[in-house]
Amino acid sequence: MYKEIIEKIKPELEKALRFFEGELAKIRTSRISIFLVEDIKVNYLEEEYSLKELASISLESGRSVIIHPWDKSYIPSILKAIEQEKFSLTPVAEKDTIRLSTPPLSSEYREELFRILKEKKEDVRKTIRYFRDKAWDQIQEGVKTKEIREDDKFRGKEELQKLVDQYNKKIEEMAERKEKEIKE
Numbered sequence: 681m682y683k684e685i686i687e688k689i690k691p692e693l694e695k696a697l698r699f700f701e702g703e704l705a706k707i708r709t710s711r712i713s714i715f716l717v718e719d720i721k722v723n724y725l726e727e728e729y730s731l732k733e734l735a736s737i738s739l740e741s742g743r744s745v746i747i748h749p750w751d752k753s754y755i756p757s758i759l760k761a762i763e764q765e766k767f768s769l770t771p772v773a774e775k776d777t778i779r780l781s782t783p784p785l786s787s788e789y790r791e792e793l794f795r796i797l798k799e800k801k802e803d804v805r806k807t808i809r810y811f812r813d814k815a816w817d818q819i820q821e822g823v824k825t826k827e828i829r830e831d832d833k834f835r836g837k838e839e840l841q842k843l844v845d846q847y848n849k850k851i852e853e854m855a856e857r858k859e860k861e862i863k864e
Contacts, residue, residue, distance in 0.1 A: 681828045682836030685818045686843060689811045693847050696811075700804040704854060707793055707800075709861040712745050712769075712782045714738070722761040724754060731758065740779075747771075747778040785862070793862045801855045805848065812844045 705715035718732040731737065735749040735758065749755055755773055762771045762780065772779045785793070819836045822828035828836070 681822055682819050682832050683839070685815050685822070686836065686840055689815045690843070692811050693808060693843070696804050696807040697847060697850060700800065700851060701854060703800045703804075704797075704858045707796060707858060707862070709785070709793070709858070709864065712739070712743055712780065714745060717745060717747070717762065717765075717769075717780065720761050720765055722754070722757050724757040731761070734758065735778075743782045745780040747780070749776070749778070752776050790862055794859065797855060797858055797862070801851060804851055808844055808847050808851075812840060815840055 702715070705713055706719075707716075714737045718730065718737055720731045722729050722731055722734055724734065731747070734751075734754045735747045738746050738748070740746050747758065749758060755776075755778065758778060759771050759773060762769065762778070769780045769782060772781075816837065819828060819833055819840070823830060823833045
């Protein structure tokens, strides 16, 4: 019974890990990524769209992104949306495209990125702890209702902690890779 409870939280832990991975992709390093800009919200004709809905986005080099709006009339709205983001990226309109180039990271900005990374890491760890606690509560409830034996309760606790430790290790490895990117 306790194994079923643990198996039920695995997909939730995977979702949390994938979400963290997506959040890491949005943190700007010395190399730019299309993930950094594709979800920027653009207000066009009183409607809100993500940038990827209004344009194709491509990587020109490790330091430059090219945005090709589907329609030239989107350009002013896209420029405004990018400028409102706190990326320290300056968009440059060139005919029917927009170019974003990354300047070298300042030490102050690197510190800000480390702070953001630490916050995102703590957020995903809170999510993992929430699902661990939820599973543990279900195991204890199973013991109270005599659906789970007392010795299985402790086996369940050990297996649950091993699973959580595995995910925490993955989170730590992902965060360390991102830290190295920020330092480059």
